[in-house]
Amino acid sequence: MSEGMGKVTCNLTISADGYSAGLNQSEERPFGDDGGDGWGDKLHAWYVEGAEENKAEIDAMMSATKAFIMGRNMFGPVRGEWDRQWNGWWGENPPYHAPVFVLTHYARDPQPMDGGTTFHFVTDGIESALAQARAAAGDGEIAIQGGATTINQYLAAGLIDELRLHIAPLTLGAGTRLFEGVPPLKLEQVTARATSMVTHVTYRVLR
């Protein structure tokens, strides 16, 4: 992070064994074999049933973030060319209320949504997406929103300043794992807080 630039964060809910999604992801079960309904219900119970208790972390996730970056797999199930209209999993008014840069190999025009979210499609790689997100965010924060595969790419490239992990009480045994293929990192534990359903840990990535 350079002077005057907003930090690059990421929020990720993981199982106790580090997975953000299970095997066999599909449109019907975007989190795959996730120990629950395939929509991450067990992983994400902390911010559904636990919304009140975990308000501080939920607020921190969204409020300071002025631009988001996500992988195409997180955006939706469409592969290859955009031969089918798909505007994300989140309905007409997605919870981002800011520009969202979607990493893809297939060009597509920006897709404005209600509530201030616009999906931009970036075909020239993670550094370009970050540069575009920075330009959009000014000195606001940028969140690498996921999934874990995208976060791992940014971690490996040394481009994430702060990791905010939410560790849910289950293991998945297999799937998409945070830190997979990422060289060893020195972290500073900035804050940690446990509520009844989850353990929140924020790490600063040291360089």
Place this chain on the structure above:
Amino acid sequence: MSEGMGKVTCNLTISADGYSAGLNQSEERPFGDDGGDGWGDKLHAWYVEGAEENKAEIDAMMSATKAFIMGRNMFGPVRGEWDRQWNGWWGENPPYHAPVFVLTHYARDPQPMDGGTTFHFVTDGIESALAQARAAAGDGEIAIQGGATTINQYLAAGLIDELRLHIAPLTLGAGTRLFEGVPPLKLEQVTARATSMVTHVTYRVLR
């Protein structure tokens, strides 16, 4: 856990990516490529420099435990036959002060040490070791002391009641990983506490 039996616990310090030791373990560097000196200094700083702050967790690790089980790799670097005198890494007065059952394929007579520790060598598998530890512990707790490979075997067999994890602020990227090869587990987060150097999380394993 049945009525009147002490619970089976395990304490393990892991990196944020779930490793309890790095690659390339050796007698000179028993924790291998561990981000530090090969003796787990970075992983275990919380109970060396952080001993005061983490006293509750350190006390809980030892006080209620009446018998320990460990893998041969945790006991020492000798492989194959016991062709060399090796009584553990811990000197004449090991910190266990109780019977310690060491899993091995090679028979050896019990090795009494100072301070109440005796190393017993078990050649007929993890269930036998647990039965012997139970007989020794009465209704006291039994700790599966490690390493992660041994803990994973007990987890996969459904023989651990409580996991006490101590998550250190670094990643190793490779090595011996907790939960590797263990089928998905439902956990209940019993307690969690963060101190300046580590996040402690205790899970009950649900059946």
